[in-house]
Amino acid sequence: xxxxxxxxxxxxxxxxxxxxxxxxxxxxxxxxxxxxxxxxxxxxxxxxxxxxxxxxxxxxxxxxxxxxxxxxxxxxxxxxxxxxxxxxxxxxxxxxxxxxxxxxxxxxxxxxxxxxxxxxxxxxxxxxxxxxxxxxxxxxxxxxxxxxxxxxxxxxxxxxxxxxxxxxxxxxxxxxxxxxxxxxxxxxxxxxxxxxxxxxxxxxxxxxxxxxxxxxxxxxxxxxxxxxxxxxxxxxxxxxxxxxxxxxxxxxxxxxxxxxxxxxxxxxxxxxxxxxxxxxxxxxxxxxxxxxxxxxxxxxxxxxxxxxxxxxxxxxxxxxxxxxxxxxxxxxxxxxxxxxxxxxxxxxxxxxxxxxxxxxxxxxxxxxxxxxxxxxxx
Amino acid sequence: xxxxxxxxxxxxxxxxxxxxxxxxxxxxxxxxxxxxxxxxxxxxxxxxxxxxxxxxxxxxxxxxxxxxxxxxxxxxxxxxxxxxxxxxxxxxxxxxxxxxxxxxxxxxxxxxxxxxxxxxxxxxxxxxxxxxxxxxxxxxxxxxxxxxxxxxxxxxxxxxxxxxxxxxxxxxxxxxxxxxxxxxxxxxxxxxxxxxxxxxxxxxxxxxxxxxxxxxxxxxxxxxxxxxxxxxxxxxxxxxxxxxxxxxxxxxxxxxxxxxxxxxxxxxxxxxxxxxxxxxxxxxxxxxxxxxxxxxxxxxxxxxxxxxxxxxxxxxxxxxxxxxxxxxxxxxxxx
Amino acid sequence: xxxxxxxxxxxxxxxxxxxxxxxxxxxxxxxxxxxxxxxxxxxxxxxxxxxxxxxxxxxxxxxxxxxxxxxxxxxxxxxxxxxxxxxxxxxxxxxxxxxxxxxxxxxxxxxxxxxxxxxxxxxxxxxxxxxxxxxxxxxxxxxxxxxxxxxxxxxxxxxxxxxxxxxxxxxxxxxxxxxxxxxxxxxxxxxxxxxxxxxxxxxxxxxxxxxxxxxxxxxxxxxxxxxxxxxxxxxxxxxxxxxxxxxxxxxxxxxxxxxxxxxxxx
Numbered sequence: 001x002x003x004x005x006x007x008x009x010x011x012x013x014x015x016x017x018x019x020x021x022x023x024x025x026x027x028x029x030x031x032x033x034x035x036x037x038x039x040x041x042x043x044x045x046x047x048x049x050x051x052x053x054x055x056x057x058x059x060x061x062x063x064x065x066x067x068x069x070x071x072x073x074x075x076x077x078x079x080x081x082x083x084x085x086x087x088x089x090x091x092x093x094x095x096x097x098x099x100x101x102x103x104x105x106x107x108x109x110x111x112x113x114x115x116x117x118x119x120x121x122x123x124x125x126x127x128x129x130x131x132x133x134x135x136x137x138x139x140x141x142x143x144x145x146x147x148x149x150x151x152x153x154x155x156x157x158x159x160x161x162x163x164x165x166x167x168x169x170x171x172x173x174x175x176x177x178x179x180x181x182x183x184x185x186x187x188x189x190x191x192x193x194x195x196x197x198x199x200x201x202x203x204x205x206x207x208x209x210x211x212x213x214x215x216x217x218x219x220x221x222x223x224x225x226x227x228x229x230x231x232x233x234x235x236x237x238x239x240x241x242x243x244x245x246x247x248x249x250x251x252x253x254x255x256x257x258x259x260x261x262x263x264x265x266x267x268x269x270x271x272x273x274x275x276x277x278x279x280x281x282x283x284x285x286x287x288x289x290x291x292x293x294x295x296x297x298x299x300x301x302x303x304x305x306x307x308x309x310x311x312x313x314x315x316x317x318x319x320x321x322x323x324x325x326x327x328x329x330x331x332x333x334x335x336x337x338x339x340x341x342x343x344x345x346x347x348x349x350x351x352x353x354x355x356x357x358x359x360x361x362x363x364x365x366x367x368x369x370x371x372x373x374x375x376x377x378x
Numbered sequence: 379x380x381x382x383x384x385x386x387x388x389x390x391x392x393x394x395x396x397x398x399x400x401x402x403x404x405x406x407x408x409x410x411x412x413x414x415x416x417x418x419x420x421x422x423x424x425x426x427x428x429x430x431x432x433x434x435x436x437x438x439x440x441x442x443x444x445x446x447x448x449x450x451x452x453x454x455x456x457x458x459x460x461x462x463x464x465x466x467x468x469x470x471x472x473x474x475x476x477x478x479x480x481x482x483x484x485x486x487x488x489x490x491x492x493x494x495x496x497x498x499x500x501x502x503x504x505x506x507x508x509x510x511x512x513x514x515x516x517x518x519x520x521x522x523x524x525x526x527x528x529x530x531x532x533x534x535x536x537x538x539x540x541x542x543x544x545x546x547x548x549x550x551x552x553x554x555x556x557x558x559x560x561x562x563x564x565x566x567x568x569x570x571x572x573x574x575x576x577x578x579x580x581x582x583x584x585x586x587x588x589x590x591x592x593x594x595x596x597x598x599x600x601x602x603x604x605x606x607x608x609x610x611x612x613x614x615x616x617x618x619x620x621x622x623x624x625x626x627x628x629x630x631x632x633x634x635x636x637x638x639x640x641x642x643x644x645x646x647x648x649x650x651x652x653x654x655x656x657x658x659x660x661x662x663x664x665x666x667x668x669x670x671x672x673x674x675x676x677x678x679x680x681x682x683x684x685x686x687x688x689x690x691x692x693x694x695x696x697x698x699x700x701x702x703x704x705x706x707x708x709x710x711x712x713x
Numbered sequence: 714x715x716x717x718x719x720x721x722x723x724x725x726x727x728x729x730x731x732x733x734x735x736x737x738x739x740x741x742x743x744x745x746x747x748x749x750x751x752x753x754x755x756x757x758x759x760x761x762x763x764x765x766x767x768x769x770x771x772x773x774x775x776x777x778x779x780x781x782x783x784x785x786x787x788x789x790x791x792x793x794x795x796x797x798x799x800x801x802x803x804x805x806x807x808x809x810x811x812x813x814x815x816x817x818x819x820x821x822x823x824x825x826x827x828x829x830x831x832x833x834x835x836x837x838x839x840x841x842x843x844x845x846x847x848x849x850x851x852x853x854x855x856x857x858x859x860x861x862x863x864x865x866x867x868x869x870x871x872x873x874x875x876x877x878x879x880x881x882x883x884x885x886x887x888x889x890x891x892x893x894x895x896x897x898x899x900x901x902x903x904x905x906x907x908x909x910x911x912x913x914x915x916x917x918x919x920x921x922x923x924x925x926x927x928x929x930x931x932x933x934x935x936x937x938x939x940x941x942x943x944x945x946x947x948x949x950x951x952x953x954x955x956x957x958x959x960x961x962x963x964x965x966x967x968x969x970x971x972x973x974x975x976x977x978x979x
Binding site for chain 2: 727728753754810811812815836838842843844846847848850851852855856857858859860873876877878879880881882883884885886887888891896897898938939940941942943944945946953954955956957958959962963965966967969970972973974976977978979
């Protein structure tokens with residue numbers, strides 16, 4: 001049979017992540033909600049707590065842990081702050097391509113700083129014309145001697161304004177089937193973050209646009225082989241991106257359930273806490289069922305990923321299920337809170353707004369179904 | 379007097395030549411027990427220039443006071459105090475030793491007990507002799523009352539907090555013996571008290587307050603705790619706390635009410651965000667009116683008060699404070 | 714090299730401890746699956762040791778007596794930064810009072826062998842006796858300072874510490890080796906870190922049973938405890954007439970203000 005228990009060490013990682021989130025992140029949530037800006041203090045704390053280092057190999061200053069541990073961390077942090085969980089999950093999207101496809105030189109150059117949180121990362125694939133279907137992107141490169149010249153724009157990029165180490169996907173100007181992935185860093189000229197988005201939720205997590213104008217990139221900054229850049233970014237988004245969203249969604253589901261239980265025990269109606277009402281118990285049961293199911297799907301996919309096997313389809317299922325479930329959970333949590341759920345001082349109103357941003361991140365539910373459909377037909 | 383049983387002892391404590399009230403209260407308990415056992419009440423008192431407090435112990439019910447009266451005993455010195463008590467107890471073999479749960483008592487009692495190879499029960503709220511005249515030392519625990527006994531080892535040792543027991547009326551006509559004791563000189567000198575600094579407490583002292591607002595873990599966080607502090611302020615009440623609130627770091631240890639904290643007897647007690655755990659509740663001795671505000675209608679606090687309000691204290695308190703302020707304002711304008 | 718021993722205890726999670734009740738019929742404890750956690754005050758004892766280790770060359774041994782599950786909290790201390798763990802676990806150790814606990818821990822410390830400083834939390838959240846630290850000191854023939862809230866001087870073999878006394882402090886001078894019981898005011902404990910957990914993989918926990926400790930079963934556990942629980946009584950019936958004030962929040966504040974006026978508070 002299959003053993004569904006976490007190891008003692010994994011339980012301790014969860015405890016550590018939870019303690020971190022509750023002591024170092026929770027107190028900044030209000031500020032992030034108010035300003036909509038990334039909290040420098042939270043970023044610094046994430047770095048000090050080695051949250052960016054989880055999946056970076058030990059020889060490059062990381063912790064060399066697996067995807068299950070990463071899922072635990074993202075889940076626990078998102079339970080307290082979805083915005084922070086999202087920020088963390090996307091740091092990994094910038095890190096993963098370097099770990100998987102970077103040259104020794106690139107790894108040595110970037111990974112230790114990324115592990116310490118001194119460098120912040122993201123990955124930039126999405127454009128107005130393509131994201132989940134990256135072949136639709138228009139950003140292009142051309143070769144000039146040993147360098148590449150990059151032009152184009154990227155949109156909806158998480159961590160766009162805080163990242164200083166970015167994995168960018170672009171198309172060969174002359175060959176629409178050839179793609180390259182490059183690592184850009186702040187020291188290079190010719191690229192900048194432009195527009196900042198104002199999202200309905202995940203306030204405190206930065207999303208925006210990047211512009212590249214004759215950005216000169218030395219060939220040494222290329223990830224993987226020339227022309228095979230799609231593989232590089234797909235590896236990051238498919239498994240790691242979806243996996244991260246599963247963590248974000250599970251954290252939010254847990255938060256919805258916990259706040260609902262708390263409120264249902266406190267709110268008195270007909271002389272009793274509303275938790276005594278079957279209609280409320282029914283909702284709490286639904287929340288629990290979705291959470292249990294989501295955890296099984298998510299951690300199973302992570303276990304497959306940790307074995308070094310392809311897990312993007314399993315993560316597509318888990319991503320679909322949990323991000324849909326977190327939207328259901330947030331609505332139910334708001335419903336349980338009644339009128340209070342509409343008030344900003346109640347966390348569930350934030351959960352509702354956050355849940356709607358979790359949905360399309362790293363691919364909408366419809367895209368997940370397209371992927372799952374292809375999987376079953378293949 | 380009967381000699382079946384050896385004496386009942388109290389290790390008394392003085393600060394700046396003033397007896398701690400708990401020492402007198404324990405003399406009262408020792409008297410009760412000694413009378414039942416048909417034996418003597420004896421006290422140890424250590425300090426400098428303390429003949430007067432020694433006589434107070436006799437007036438309260440002691441038959442004999444072993445008095446260590448010397449400059450080097452002025453403040454608590456762990457080695458000296460322990461050695462004196464251990465030497466005397468080994469020699470005299472008392473049946474029972476009671477010690478106040480003061481900061482000194484809480485260190486001295488286990489040192490003496492371990493040296494005498496006997497048991498020690500913490501923070502008792504009642505002492506009763508059973509059929510075999512063994513001391514039942516009662517402590518609150520797990521929503522009930524535990525009786526602890528030390529059946530084989532002697533002396534039977536226990537501590538109790540200030541305010542648990544009544545202070546006996548002094549009877550200045552009582553006579554007793556004051557035995558001056560020798561001060562040991564052959565100590566290793568590995569630990570010594572350099573100085574003890576005490577400051578006047580701030581705010582309304584808990585022990586004498588007529589109104590107490592006590593808060594617990596239900597405050598949720600430091601902001602919730604501030605509301606509880608504000609309620610205490612608007613009611614001109616002393617602020618009390620439970621152990622979880624102290625553990626969270628919201629409240630000072632000095633504000634803790636209960637078995638291992640302070641015993642209080644206010645006119646009015648208002649418990650906010652606390653479940654009514656017995657370790658806390660035993661600290662409220664005979665409050666006239668008790669009020670509880672807590673969100674969990676099943677918590678035991680709602681079985682122990684006069685008025686209960688089931689609500690989230692974080693939402694209820696701001697409303698209540700506002701209401702009280704309005705009331706005071708109205709009253710002032712009417713006057 | 715400063716050898717530090719930190720004594721820790723696995724206690725029922727204080728956040729859920731109110732769920733532990735006495736069964737009024739059987740007079741036994743109903744534990745309701747309350748999980749075991751590191752005693753909150755022992756975290757301050759650990760932190761004290763870790764802060765010393767940051768200043769001096771030091772080795773931290775963490776010692777606990779308890780059921781095999783208590784191994785988790787020893788592991789947690791290793792993840793926090795202790796170097797070696799010891800768990801004294803044997804059915805014979807069960808039912809120990811403070812005296813037998815201190816006796817057994819003192820034997821464990823003797824077996825560890827090198828100790829300059831022994832830290833304990835001032836009390837455990839479930840027992841609240843405060844006796845274990847000073848009794849360990851007595852069994853080891855060491856000096857002790859309880860309720861330490863500040864370490865003022867710790868450079869040489871003679872330390873100066875501030876101990877908590879009501880409304881003030883006691884300044885005490887102690888020669889090492891010595892036992893210190895610590896209060897919450899001493900420090901702010903660090904939280905677990907991922908790299909700490911990873912480093913703990915390479916750290917061992919020695920499990921010592923009665924035989925390995927080389928003591929007689931008569932001197933430990935229930936048998937070695939001078940005190941025993943003779944009776945466990947459920948709470949007495951409350952004599953107050955409880956009135957729950959109900960209504961909207963406004964109605965409730967109105968009623969309560971009225972009651973407080975009647976009581977003479979306002």
